[in-house]
Amino acid sequence: xxxxxxxxxxxxxxxxxxxxxxxxxxxxxxxxxxxxxxxxxxxxxxxxxxxxxxxxxxxxxxxxxxxxxxxxxxxxxxxxxxxxxxxxxxxxxxxxxxxxxxxxxxxxxxxxxxxxxxxxxxxxxxxxxxxxxxx
Amino acid sequence: xxxxxxxxxxxxxxxxxxxxxxxxxxxxxxxxxxxxxxxxxxxxxxxxxxxxxxxxxxxxxxxxxxxxxxxxxxxxxxxxxxxxxxxxxxxxxxxxxxxxxxxxxxxxxxxxxxxxxxxxxxxxxxxxxxxxxxxxxxxxxxxxxxxxxxxxxxxxxxxxxxxxxxxxxxxxxxxxxxxxxxxxxxxxxxxxxxxxxxxxxxxxxxxxxxxxxxxxxxxxxxxxxxxxxxxxxxxxxxxxxxxxxxxxxxxxxxxxxxxxxxxxxxxxxxxxxxxxxxxxxxxxxxxxxxxxxxxxxxxxxxxxxxxxxxxxxxxxxxxxxxxxxxxxxxxxxxxxxxxxxxxxxxxxxxxxxx
Numbered sequence: 001x002x003x004x005x006x007x008x009x010x011x012x013x014x015x016x017x018x019x020x021x022x023x024x025x026x027x028x029x030x031x032x033x034x035x036x037x038x039x040x041x042x043x044x045x046x047x048x049x050x051x052x053x054x055x056x057x058x059x060x061x062x063x064x065x066x067x068x069x070x071x072x073x074x075x076x077x078x079x080x081x082x083x084x085x086x087x088x089x090x091x092x093x094x095x096x097x098x099x100x101x102x103x104x105x106x107x108x109x110x111x112x113x114x115x116x117x118x119x120x121x122x123x124x125x126x127x128x129x130x131x132x133x134x135x
Numbered sequence: 136x137x138x139x140x141x142x143x144x145x146x147x148x149x150x151x152x153x154x155x156x157x158x159x160x161x162x163x164x165x166x167x168x169x170x171x172x173x174x175x176x177x178x179x180x181x182x183x184x185x186x187x188x189x190x191x192x193x194x195x196x197x198x199x200x201x202x203x204x205x206x207x208x209x210x211x212x213x214x215x216x217x218x219x220x221x222x223x224x225x226x227x228x229x230x231x232x233x234x235x236x237x238x239x240x241x242x243x244x245x246x247x248x249x250x251x252x253x254x255x256x257x258x259x260x261x262x263x264x265x266x267x268x269x270x271x272x273x274x275x276x277x278x279x280x281x282x283x284x285x286x287x288x289x290x291x292x293x294x295x296x297x298x299x300x301x302x303x304x305x306x307x308x309x310x311x312x313x314x315x316x317x318x319x320x321x322x323x324x325x326x327x328x329x330x331x332x333x334x335x336x337x338x339x340x341x342x343x344x345x346x347x348x349x350x351x352x353x354x355x356x357x358x359x360x361x362x363x364x365x366x367x368x369x370x371x372x373x374x375x376x377x378x379x380x381x382x383x384x385x386x387x388x389x390x391x392x393x394x395x396x397x398x399x400x401x402x403x404x405x406x407x408x409x410x411x412x413x414x415x416x417x418x419x420x421x422x423x424x425x426x427x428x429x430x431x432x433x434x435x436x437x438x439x440x441x442x443x444x445x446x447x448x449x450x451x452x453x454x455x456x457x458x459x460x461x462x463x464x465x466x467x468x469x470x471x472x473x474x475x476x477x478x479x480x481x482x483x484x485x486x487x488x489x
Contacts, residue, residue, distance in 0.1 A: 015438065015449045015450075016449070017430065017434070017449045017450055017452070017453035018453075019426045019427045019430050019453050019456060019457060020425050020426045020427045020457075021427070022425075022427035022431075024427070024430055024431055024434060024435075024449070026434065026435055026438050026439070026449060028438060028439065031439050033431075033434075033435040035427075035431060037427075105435070107317065108317070108435045108436055108439045108440075
């Protein structure tokens with residue numbers, strides 16, 4: 001991942017909200033959700049606005065390899081994608097010490113994976129897989 | 136999903152309407168049920184009465200006399216009417232899961248299949264009309280009884296700026312608290328403990344959020360879902376369980392109206408968000424919590440469970456937790472004390488705010 005690449009949030013599958021120095025990111029396609037506090041929240045906001053990893057590490061006075069790893073993680077999870085939109089002015093963020101860390105939660109994935117619709121019956125209407133779990 | 140083609144070419148919606156009318160004629164007519172939900176008038180129309188005891192009963196506390204309605208939902212089942220889904224429709228090329236409804240190309244219609252299978256929910260945004268079909272009343276799961284028409288309600292209310300929350304809610308002295316968290320976090324038991332101690336009950340799993348200067352929570356279902364251990368813990372509710380034909384691990388659904396009619400308000404001002412945690416300690420304690428913790432407890436399950444009703448819902452929930460104080464509800468083992476702690480807390484909020 002080049003340090004000067006620019007990204008954007010992978011909408012509409014990904015939604016995010018920053019509250020009180022912590023960002024919550026939900027991937028509606030996979031059912032996984034993520035949080036990142038402090039410097040991670042700030043880094044997310046900068047990257048989402050189009051700042052590169054290099055710019056982000058400079059603005060946050062954070063170690064370049066740590067920011068690069070963070071961006072790599074966001075990409076690997078499908079939370080960001082190469083930018084197609086114009087870059088936005090960097091948002092105001094609070095600089096806090098530390099390294100950005102992305103925490104991943106998968107306990108809600110079953111809400112998607114439980115959907116037991118897989119086959120289509122003769123009449124053309126969907127049919128549950130035998131033994132599919134109920135809600 | 137926006138951008139994906141409708142599973143059915145053209146506009147098949149009228150075909151469902153015709154099937155409903157044939158079903159109603161076969162079942163002795165349309166049984167109307169007008170309700171007010173979140174300040175919006177809805178008209179449920181059932182083909183005959185077979186679905187009423189399970190699908191209509193949770194909305195009885197919202198019943199009104201007035202018409203016309205802003206939203207109409209027509210429901211039928213094949214077993215009691217002999218009318219199935221129209222077979223002349225083309226085979227859906229793609230099958231869509233509950234959480235990711237198909238949308239017509241213009242975005243005017245939403246479609247989803249839902250449990251129990253096969254079942255169908257359709258909502259046409261242009262006409263504000265919904266269609267709901269199941270094979271039989273007995274095939275409704277506990278989730279479909281205690282969360283009836285949930286996709287249609289979530290979609291239609293999202294268009295009106297409201298959020299269909301995965302949350303319990305209780306109230307005292309005119310002030311309500313949301314109880315948010317994943318399944319098993321204790322929100323349902325907390326809400327039921329409160330109800331049985333005389334607090335008002337706005338839901339154990341689903342309710343409707345309306346933001347504003349004073350955010351409000353609206354009741355959707357006067358129902359409670361209880362697994363066997365909860366039925367043993369709340370034996371007072373056993374008499375109101377309607378799905379006695381269920382097979383484990385299906386939960387029982389207790390219909391709370393009319394037995395608890397005085398404790399089933401349609402709407403209350405929101406004063407707090409509680410994030411419950413079962414501690415195993417005797418005492419129940421309410422302690423301040425950060426808004427981020429409340430958002431993390433509320434948002435993922437709401438967004439992932441509610442048929443992707445509103446991708447802007449996360450921003451609305453973010454606004455809520457910034458606007459309303461959030462607390463950790465450290466649940467003790469004494470059922471009565473849980474309710475008393477919440478009651479005293481809400482009474483204090485009421486005194487402080489009035």
